[in-house]
Amino acid sequence: MASYLSQAKYLILQFSSCKVIHIKRSKNKSAEALSKLASTNFEHLAKDIRVEILDRMSVPQNQVLVIQTGVESWMTPIMAYLSSGILLEEKVAARKIRHKALNYQMQEGVLYRRYFLGPLLRCVDAEDANYLIREVHESICGLHAGSRMVVAKLMNAEYYWPGMHMEAIQEIRKCDSCQRRAPNTLRPKNELVPVTSA
Structure with a gap:
């Protein structure tokens, strides 16, 4: 919604004058009918109603660039052990990680904790x-x-x-x-x- 708002503000600046008026919901029945029309099937509509289906968004999608990767956290040794079996050099720390890893699970590169009272919890x-x-x-x-x-x-x-x-x-x-x-x-x-x- 924020991107649509910025697009609307940009389009408002293109006009010499613009006025925005708040219309109450009770007096805005045509817009409400139009919003309901968007979620219905168009096959049963009469021929006199013109429907335009947009195949792409009116707001360009922002490209997200990865700035920082590989940040160390509490999940790093557990993920390394579950994905490739890599353990730390110290025996005590390696045993702790092996014991902790029993409660965790990897799915598509994301670490989840097994929770017996509900679904998996994302770490x-x-x-x-x-x-x-x-x-x-x-x-x-x-x-x-x-x-x-x-x-x-x-x-x-x-x-x-x-x-x-x-x-x-x-x-x-x-x-x-x-x-x-x-x-x-x-x-x-x-x-x-x-x-x-x-």
């Missing part, structure tokens, strides 16, 4: 994990929930990385909105110590 690195936490916690649909709810939503969205609970707690503590609007607890900071009178 992500630290940078993507930070973005996912912020997206679930404070994006447009974010509810500024606690760390347990954020991790549960991420696992329902089929993502995984080790230490996701601790990273969620650290990221939520940085949220300015949660710090300002958190409810004040009226409970004492320490447990009360009863003192008996003499």
